[in-house]
Amino acid sequence: MPNENASAKKLINTGSISFQFIVFIGLLLVVLLVMLNIFPYVSTRDAVYQEKEKAMESQASMLASALTGLERPDEENVAEVLRLLDMQGYERVTIADKAGSAVYDSDGGGSRDGVEPDLLTALSGKTVFRSVFRDESFHSSYAIPIGNHKSITGAVFLRENDAERGKILHELQVQIRALSIVIAIAALVMAGVYGTTVLGKLRQLSNAIRVVSGGDYKYRIAVSGKDELAELSREFNELTARLEDTERQRRRFVSDASHELKTPLASIRLLADSIVQTENMDVETMREFVSDIGNEAERLQHMTEDLLSLSRMDDDIQIVPEPVDVKKATLDAINLLRPVAAEKQVTLNAELDDGCLVLATKDNMHHIVFNLLENAVKYNFPEGSVTAKLHKEGDTVQLTVEDTGVGIPEDERYNIFGRFYRIDKARSREAGGSGLGLSIVHDAVKAHGGSIAVGANEPRGSRFIVSFPAYKG
Numbered sequence: 244m245p246n247e248n249a250s251a252k253k254l255i256n257t258g259s260i261s262f263q264f265i266v267f268i269g270l271l272l273v274v275l276l277v278m279l280n281i282f283p284y285v286s287t288r289d290a291v292y293q294e295k296e297k298a299m300e301s302q303a304s305m306l307a308s309a310l311t312g313l314e315r316p317d318e319e320n321v322a323e324v325l326r327l328l329d330m331q332g333y334e335r336v337t338i339a340d341k342a343g344s345a346v347y348d349s350d351g352g353g354s355r356d357g358v359e360p361d362l363l364t365a366l367s368g369k370t371v372f373r374s375v376f377r378d379e380s381f382h383s384s385y386a387i388p389i390g391n392h393k394s395i396t397g398a399v400f401l402r403e404n405d406a407e408r409g410k411i412l413h414e415l416q417v418q419i420r421a422l423s424i425v426i427a428i429a430a431l432v433m434a435g436v437y438g439t440t441v442l443g444k445l446r447q448l449s450n451a452i453r454v455v456s457g458g459d460y461k462y463r464i465a466v467s468g469k470d471e472l473a474e475l476s477r478e479f480n481e482l483t484a485r486l487e488d489t490e491r492q493r494r495r496f497v498s499d500a501s502h503e504l505k506t507p508l509a510s511i512r513l514l515a516d517s518i519v520q521t522e523n524m525d526v527e528t529m530r531e532f533v534s535d536i537g538n539e540a541e542r543l544q545h546m547t548e549d550l551l552s553l554s555r556m557d558d559d560i561q562i563v564p565e566p567v568d569v570k571k572a573t574l575d576a577i578n579l580l581r582p583v584a585a586e587k588q589v590t591l592n593a594e595l596d597d598g599c600l601v602l603a604t605k606d607n608m609h610h611i612v613f614n615l616l617e618n619a620v621k622y623n624f625p626e627g628s629v630t631a632k633l634h635k636e637g638d639t640v641q642l643t644v645e646d647t648g649v650g651i652p653e654d655e656r657y658n659i660f661g662r663f664y665r666i667d668k669a670r671s672r673e674a675g676g677s678g679l680g681l682s683i684v685h686d687a688v689k690a691h692g693g694s695i696a697v698g699a700n701e702p703r704g705s706r707f708i709v710s711f712p713a714y715k716g
């Protein structure tokens with residue numbers, strides 16, 4: 244039993260758009276058709292009532308005033324008056340005297356229906372008109388007093404049965420009903436066709452969402468037309484394309500990261516195995532191997548620290564920036580890099596203006612300045628130089644790092660900010676790099692509303708320019 248219920252529910256899903264659509268169209272049709280059936284019918288019928296009242300009033304008044312002249316109305320002289328007035332077509336004509344008894348009745352002396360109650364009302368000085376549309380015919384009656392309101396001498400009663408007009412109204416009703424059926428069928432067919440098309444598109448969209456949320460980011464909807472649903476489908480396709488892109492980046496990042504971590508780990512294992520397996524290894528070689536293990540471990544440490552910095556920035560954690568003195572950050576970085584620069588015989592120059600404050604975190608500012616300067620030293624030649632310049636330009640603080648090193652080919656300038664991207668893998672690896680430095684710089688600069696550009700230095704080398712909104716105390 245519960246199963247049957249469930250399947251019935253599935254068959255008529257009252258929450259579905261198709262059900263709502265059908266109910267809406269159905270209600271709209273009912274309201275429209277009821278109005279179409281009632282309105283013309285009622286107004287035509289009322290017009291006939293009015294016309295009847297007017298016609299019967301004039302004939303009844305004429306008859307009443309003709310009868311006022313008679314001293315004693317009886318069957319004979321009333322029949323004469325009726326003949327003179329040429330009043331035909333009435334189903335019943337009754338004339339009553341002051342006392343309310345019929346002196347003339349076309350219906351045979353009132354024997355069948357008795358005296359009409361309306362006649363009695365007319366004797367009290369009121370006129371009474373009635374008209375109903377029944378059995379495809381208009382049944383109307385009119386009762387009017389004879390004489391004036393001071394002396395009422397009798398009353399006239401007319402009854403008419405107009406089947407001709409009744410038939411016209413009935414035919415109108417039948418035609419409207421037929422028209423309603425045609426309209427209802429046409430509207431339902433059109434709604435069905437339209438609904439199927441729209442619902443088909445909606446179903447296609449919901450199907451696509453199911454497929455994509457199942458992990459198939461390549462799926463696209465075939466879009467046609469320019470309506471809102473087509474627009475929605477187009478936006479869905481764009482969203483899916485972005486998802487696909489993000490997913491691709493994520494996969495590449497994971498595979499790059501594992502690859503980068505695998506290499507130093509493999510070296511460490513190899514070195515450790517050699518130490519263990521080589522009997523009587525001399526102290527000097529062992530020291531060298533252990534020192535290599537130390538270097539690889541340091542590389543791993545750097546890489547994991549870099550990855551952590553990147554993931555912290557990705558997480559969009561609300562950072563609390565503070566005014567940071569860029570000159571101080573630059574001088575600190577230069578001091579840290581002095582030993583490496585000296586080893587590579589690279590000169591470090593600084594032309595730094597005071598008062599260059601930027602809203603940032605000290606950590607991020609250090610990452611930015613240190614990575615740029617480190618690269619400038621790392622990818623340099625002996626006897627080369629690195630120059631850091633800092634100055635204010637309008638509302639911005641501009642930091643420039645120039646070097647006389649290997650330079651960056653123009654077609655690589657966009658790529659170098661990607662994660663794990665290195666131009667010369669062998670050279671960078673030898674220099675201990677993993678290709679994360681510039682991605683950290685890029686993300687940190689963006690996090691503080693800045694921008695970064697890279698170009699060539701004259702006569703050789705590269706130039707990085709970072710602009711930040713200046714902090715205005």
Ligand SMILES: Nc1ncnc2c1ncn2[C@@H]1O[C@H](COP(=O)(O)OP(=O)(O)OP(=O)(O)O)[C@@H](O)[C@H]1O
Pocket residue numbers: 549614618619622646648649650651659664665666667671672675676677678679680681682705
């Ligand atoms: N000043 C520069 N001159 C020449 N090439 C550069 C310079 N800075 C960066 N590059 C190139 O861009 C690549 C990416 O730089 P990035 O700082 O991201 O990585 P890395 O220096 O290789 O490693 P990491 O900074 O993570 O230790 C480098 O491998 C290098 O090829």
Ligand SMILES: [Mg+2]
Pocket residue numbers: 614617618676680681
């Ligand atoms: Mg670097």
